[in-house]
Amino acid sequence: MSDDARVEPSVREARASAPGTAEQRPRTSGLAREAQDPELVRRLLRAKDRMDAASEEAWPVPRLAKVSGVSAAHFARSFKQAFGVPPHRYLLSRRIERAMALLRETELSITDIAFATGWSSLGTFGRTFKDVTGQSPGEVRLTRDADRAELEQIPACVLRAIQRPALTIAVSEKRRREAGATSKSD
Numbered sequence: 001m002s003d004d005a006r007v008e009p010s011v012r013e014a015r016a017s018a019p020g021t022a023e024q025r026p027r028t029s030g031l032a033r034e035a036q037d038p039e040l041v042r043r044l045l046r047a048k049d050r051m052d053a054a055s056e057e058a059w060p061v062p063r064l065a066k067v068s069g070v071s072a073a074h075f076a077r078s079f080k081q082a083f084g085v086p087p088h089r090y091l092l093s094r095r096i097e098r099a100m101a102l103l104r105e106t107e108l109s110i111t112d113i114a115f116a117t118g119w120s121s122l123g124t125f126g127r128t129f130k131d132v133t134g135q136s137p138g139e140v141r142l143t144r145d146a147d148r149a150e151l152e153q154i155p156a157c158v159l160r161a162i163q164r165p166a167l168t169i170a171v172s173e174k175r176r177r178e179a180g181a182t183s184k185s186d
Contacts, residue, residue, distance in 0.1 A: 043068040044082050047075070048090070055094040056118035061087055095119070096132050101160070103140045110137045 047064040064087055065075035080086045085093070099117045102108055108116070114125035114137075130136045135143070 040070070040078060041082060043070060044075075044079055047079070047087075048083065051087070051091050052094060055091060055098060056116060058118070059087070059091050092128070092132070096129060097160075099125070099129060099137065100133065100140060103137055104144045110141070113137070 047067045050067055051059050051064070061076050062072045064079075065072040068075050070078070076087060079090075083090060095117045099113050102113045102116065103110070106113075110126075111122050114122050117125075119125035119128075126137055133140070
């Protein structure tokens with residue numbers, strides 16, 4: 001029995017009407033269906049919640065995959081598809097976000113903040129922090145005092161959202177842009 005004979009008639013019709021040959025069509029890995037699986041998303045959220053709760057800990061992909069109950073490769077692919085960023089970049093953004101909050105809200109030294117947010121090297125922390133935010137930790141600390149009066153008038157939840165590091169656009173914004181592009185082309 002051929003592969004095509006085992007496929008439902010509606011799927012056969014869709015394949016037949018698709019432009020080009022099978023070699024010319026874009027290959028899909030099926031991840032779109034898997035990422036939409038509520039059980040998989042729930043497992044990915046479990047790992048994401050663990051990273052949020054303890055972002056100062058080391059979270060290599062195999063450890064996150066174990067929390068999710070899937071293989072490391074499957075976890076990494078599915079996480080990126082579900083949340084728009086790879087697990088490492090997500091963890092990096094949480095660490096930078098936490099470091100920014102500590103720099104603005106506490107008098108801890110920059111070294112203490114680096115180690116409290118999970119960095120093992122002050123140099124790596126400073127370089128990565130500046131790459132992501134555009135300012136060094138020291139510059140953030142200096143501007144904190146100058147901006148304090150203005151920032152106290154903004155609700156804390158709004159302030160955190162504004163100051164969140166942007167390693168990529170938000171998933172919701174990406175969806176809005178795609179929806180806008182789709183509706184304009186209709």
